[in-house]
Amino acid sequence: MKKYVLDLKVTSVESLGERYLLLVAINPAGRLPKMFPGQFAQLRIDESKETFLRRPISLHYVDYKKNEVCFLVQKVGKGTASLWEKRPCSTLNAVLPLGSGFTMPTSPQKKVLLVGGGVGIAPLLFMGMELKKMGVRPAFLLGARSKTDLIRLDAYRAQGDVYVTTEDGSEGEMGFVTQHSILQIEKFDCIYVCGPKPMMVAMAYYAKSTGTPCEVSLENMMACGLGACLCCVEDTVDGNVCVCKEGPVFNIDKLKW
Amino acid sequence: MADSRVNIADLDLINPVLTASGTFGYGLEYQDFVDLGQLGGVIVKGTTLHSREGNPYPRMAETAQGMLNCVGLQNKGVDYFCAHIYPQIKDIRTNMIVNVSGNSPDDYAECASRINELDCIPAIELNISCPNVKHGGMAFGTTVEGATSVVKAVREAYRKTLIVKLSPNVTSITDIALAVQDAGADAVSLINTLMGMAIDIEKRKRVLSIGTGGLSGPCIKPVALRMVYQVAHVVQIPVIGIGGISNAKDAVEFLLAGATAIEIGTANFLDPAISVKVVKGIDEYLDKHGFESVKDIIGICE
Incomplete structure (x- = not known):
């Protein structure tokens, strides 16, 4: 599946309690690509002095009619917390769709x-x-x-x-x-x-x-999200495989649990 | 428009921008974002004589302006590379360079000689600087004797362009660079990652599975730049600059310091299309300042 780097435009930001955020964004440059449940996006985190990498966030839903994608984000650390600063019309840079669903x-x-x-x-x-x-x-x-x-x-x-x-x-x-x-x-x-x-x-x-x-859908810590750096591996019956590329969804028969 | 071509020994590069091993897969992973033909070269992931599972998870820790990794050279071995990966990458219209690692000089030489047979691989980058494996890797890159032994063994087995990737975890990187040059290297690339550590204060444990890892990203750029400058002033062979390069300005700094080419590593994770943007940015810099060739700025910083 072809992957894209898109500058999405945030249309809605809604706090759900203290720990969750619902972030809706459209693609102003064209149609959103076809995406599947279980896939994820790597969201760029801007202006955070303490974080560095993108954050992998699963697709909450995609509405092709509205050309919008929605993310449900939990406040885990400084990176995800910085997404709370997004406002309608903010740019949300995303690499998507990633992984297998x-x-x-x-x-x-x-x-x-x-x-x-x-x-x-x-x-x-x-x-x-x-x-x-x-x-x-x-x-x-x-x-x-x-x-x-x-x-x-x-x-x-x-x-x-x-x-x-x-x-x-x-x-x-x-x-x-x-x-x-x-x-x-x-x-x-x-x-x-x-x-x-x-x-x-x-x-x-x-x-x-x-x-x-x-x-099951795993959430090992990732860096590239593209299967290049081999940081997010899971020990499977096929050896160490990238959760970002071979997963994040795995049949339990593949896992050593 | 300025001429952006450079040479690393016999290797012709259309521009000085390469992608660093371990951050760009086999190039294929980035084809949706980058026209690989617009790059000076791609250095594919570390390859060893025998397959390696690498280190256990967790292998990564984020830091301020960087990250630590302890992947540990996970790869399926050189035979798998030749049989299954090479056919997929051989027609990519750029310099596809293989990063080679090993446990002993013989290992390195054997792996290099297999790659020597591949027509579309014009060069190797010898990794004598991986901080994440128990045997080999950095053990060879931190002493003059170790570096010399590996480079000599590989030089006998490998006839094309031989680049040697140096470790910054040494007292004098110029001593190692000179030793590598004397042993027959065609070029040196530097720096590999700096050894570091992260601790989880809630678990009161070290984050990475093997305790330590290699630090990369913008945070190491000043160290890398200093080392490139020092090495470029003592060796006669080309120097390839690596370390936290995230934009064209960073790349130009390394060229001014004496690097003939540069590698982009961790920055690929933040913007998968950054490598071609750096190519364009260097062109713009040259045009803006009236340089006819990128060669005119290499090492001109006093």
Whole structure:
């Protein structure tokens, strides 16, 4: 897939609580390229004295009619925090689309589960939208520490059924996503997971124990994002491979978890 | 428009801008952003006689105006390179140069002799300066004896243009440069990364898997520039400047310091199209100041 460096123009900046930011941008120079759920962009961070590299951020959704791309960003450090300074009409320099995305199910009859934790829910919205287009009504299982960390639920509900867990029980079932009752009640044909590594490892274990095909999206630290520097490698059955190029989405059968 | 051609021994470059090993893959990774034919050359990722898995993750730490890496020469070995990579890159219309590393002088020489057979690879860059491997690499580049032994062994096995990449982690880089010149190098390139460290204060552990890594990026530019200046003033062979070059102004500084060509490394990560922008910027500088050739500014800084 051809990759581009684009000077996107920010159209909307919305803080979702203290930790999350919804950043919408259009491509003023032409049509946005075709992109797929699970792929990401490398966003340039400007005017930060303490950071240097771009930040890899997954595609929250792409709306080709509006020629816009949306990023859901968590404030992690100084780099991501500087994106809070963006305003409508700010330039957002992005390299995209990068990496390989989720494998779409083979038929609309498949029962699909999308599991997300924290900011890992971000790429699952795009995935849900594409699934809906192909006639699949996905189930989302979303986990957070507390009710205030559950964001954008309405956007997910518009694509499919949403099940929620919180660690403090302030919304949905109390506990981790892997403890949710839906996993005991329903049998899924494929599972897609993005979130903190312990959560993905636990879901991979569940998928293996039930014989369900499963893909996870990793977020190893990256430099180039293009498969050139070999910094973001994951130890797989094929040896060390670049998460930015061979991933970030991997079938769990490839991983040594 | 000024003439931007330069020569590194027998190598003709359409301009003095190359991309640095380990930051540009095999060139293929950047073809969507850069017309590789507009570059003086591409130095592809470090290649060794046998395949190497490299160091465990994490291999990278961000720093102020730079980054540390400890990739550790991950590559599939020279046979894989010849069979699978070379066919993909041999028709790229620029100087495709292979960076060669090893564990012993014999390793280096054997790897170099295999690459000597590849018609479309006109030069190698000998990496005697990788700080991230236990054996070989920088161990050879930090002593006159070590550098001499590797370069002599490779010189016997390799007949085309031989560039030797020097480590800055030494007391006197001019001593090493002179030794490498005496051992038969056609050119030197400098600097490789500076050895550094990062610590995670929450985990109270060193960030990189092997504890240390090589520092690159704009933060090392003044050190690199000083070393290029010093080396260019003592050797008779061409010097290729490397270290934090991020724009045409940086590149011109290295040319003025005495570099015949320059390599762009970490800056490729910030802007994948930066290399061709630097080519254009150097042209603009030459035209603006009325120089007829880029050669007219090489080493003119007193």
